[in-house]
Amino acid sequence: MNSDNQPLPFIQPQARIEVEEMNAYQAPLEGRRNLLRLDFNENTIGPSPLVIEALENIPASHISVYPEYKGLQEAFIKNVSDIGLAAPLEPEQIGLFNGVDAAIHSIFHAYGNKGDQLLTTKPTFGYYTPCAHMQGMQVIEIPYEGEHFQFPLEQVHQELIKQKPKLLFICNPNNPTGTKVSAEKILQLAALAPNTLLVIDELYEAFSGESVLPVIDFNVTPNVLLLRSLSKTAGLAGLRIGFAIGHKKIINLIKRVSGPYDINSFAVTAAFAALKDQDYIDNYVAQVLEARDWIKNQLEFSKTIHHIEAGNYFLLWPKREPEEIEACLREEGILVRNMSNKPLIGRSLRVSVGTKVNMQNFWSAFNKHESKID
């Protein structure tokens, strides 16, 4: 109030202009519990029993102590070394983050100068663009090609040479199209652009069998950074733990812009237990792949327009309005993701693949409502 008892005009400090002008990442994040969640590509059966046991055994006294991370990088290396690596990894090559989302944020924070360019594809994971805009970066998006959404290799190649972007983000396999790029092609792109950091988001690599990790030596190709997470395969999405794997120098730089205790103690305990129980993850992935084959057959047989490639998700184009089907499925307790606002795949729904039983439930509910056309 001023001296005349009138309210003061509302004045507020200005945020950075880039932040004032950007659109935040948007997703329907709330009200999802106790439903069949086929909208965020999460694990639908939950984490390994070893994770639950480890969490239950956390003493109350640990809650009042800042988290400790010792040994987690080594545990990650041990876990991935079983597949055979082209060059051994050292703990300093593994960055721990509060989910891959936090790693992505730090990469942009560390590398994105105002006016720099982010080269990426479209449609792709929706968090890269807001992070670029937050830095005042320019975004160049190359569309996937043809009716099968192939990776636009030639155009990415050309833009990489012409624009020399600061960052190239490739989601492999791509969310939401499932498009895969071979590790060999990624290494060829990296060799063309030593001043560009190629960030390969391998969140769904377990469902595609395609990864750069077994073939890369980061001392030979330091401009590639890989992202992995325990959210989707190991079922730890709610605890938030992700990994960036790359050259020591790059990991050190992106860690500088994250907080010292960003990952909480529960996530650390759960990650140790999950990494020890690779059989549980392998078994879940095998169930998803079986369910993906099953739903693919149903989609083909019923002549439903769809696109299904790698990843634990697929796209389908219902005959009815996607919003109507989405709402009907929600009534049945099933969540799917409407992709209407995404370029090239408008009018589609993205459906996550869980177990075969999950897919059978989805398919019968979908058909019940899809057949109700006036």
Ligand SMILES: Cc1ncc(COP(=O)(O)O)c(C=O)c1O
């Ligand atoms: C391609 C992609 N990258 C990153 C993330 C975020 O992963 P995290 O849960 O580890 O933050 C997601 C989540 O949906 C994703 O689809």
